Amino acid sequence: LETERGRYLMRLELRALATAMRSRGAARRRAAEDALAFRAARLAEFTSAAGDESALDRNEGLAAYTGVKLGAPEPDFYAARTLDNSDGNGPYPRSYAYASGPAYGLLLDTFVEGWRASINLYAPADVLSATLHVSAPSARELRRTAETYGGPAIAAEERTSEVAREQ
Numbered sequence: 001l002e003t004e005r006g007r008y009l010m011r012l013e014l015r016a017l018a019t020a021m022r023s024r025g026a027a028r029r030r031a032a033e034d035a036l037a038f039r040a041a042r043l044a045e046f047t048s049a050a051g052d053e054s055a056l057d058r059n060e061g062l063a064a065y066t067g068v069k070l071g072a073p074e075p076d077f078y079a080a081r082t083l084d085n086s087d088g089n090g091p092y093p094r095s096y097a098y099a100s101g102p103a104y105g106l107l108l109d110t111f112v113e114g115w116r117a118s119i120n121l122y123a124p125a126d127v128l129s130a131t132l133h134v135s136a137p138s139a140r141e142l143r144r145t146a147e148t149y150g151g152p153a154i155a156a157e158e159r160t161s162e163v164a165r166e167q
Contacts, residue, residue, distance in 0.1 A: 001049070001092040004162040008154055009042035010092050014083045015149040017103040021080035029132070032107050034145050036129045040136035056094070057123035061101025065124075068102035069109075079103045088157065104128060 001010055016035035020028050043050050072078035079102040086099035104124040108115040112131045119127065128134075137145065146152075 001090070001096065003046075004158045006042060006046055006049075007090060007092060007161075008151075008158045009038050009045075010090075010096060011087055011154045011158075012146055012149050012151060013038040013042070014087050014096070014099060015154075017100060017107075018080045018083035018087075019149070020107060021076045021083065021103055028107075028110065032111070032128065033132055033134050034148070035103075036125060036132065036134040037137045037142070037145060039125055040129065040134060041142050044136040053097075054123040054126065056097040057101060057104070057125060058119065059097075061097035061104065061124060062119065064098045064101040065105030069105065075102070075106055079106055100125075 001007060013035045016031050016038060020031035020035060023031055043053070068075050068078055068082075082099050083103060086096070101124070108124055108128055112127060115124075115127055122130075143151070146154075
């Protein structure tokens with residue numbers, strides 16, 4: 001999440017999650033699958049990140065989900081706004097779970113009955129991914145799906161940010 005590519009894939013995931021939070025039915029499922037595919041692509045490229053991200057998702061992410069679930073009058077829309085506010089506002093390594101956690105928890109509420117029983121061993125996104133049968137997309141699928149969420153603009157923004165960081 002400290003690399004240009006990691007930030008790019010994270011931002012795509014966050015945007016797809018925001019879309020899922022604003023959607024219902026088949027559109028919600030499709031956006032959730034897209035978010036999970038971006039996550040799977042990121043973790044396939046950065047294999048050492050899975051353990052750290054899983055721990056953050058279970059700790060900070062679930063705590064953020066609980067707060068939104070119990071305290072927000074419209075949890076889905078609150079989660080979507082939180083995701084929107086985090087888009088492009090890294091650094092992500094220690095903060096992304098506060099934005100993604102509520103969304104993944106709310107999606108689990110929608111798609112996985114009794115999900116809390118398995119959460120001690122797995123990250124919320126892993127439980128959802130297994131239920132929805134999502135795997136890492138091919139490079140072609142990734143490019144095509146990224147266009148739906150503004151991938152070319154994100155790539156340009158991240159390239160500009162990376163150049164500025166290097167300087």
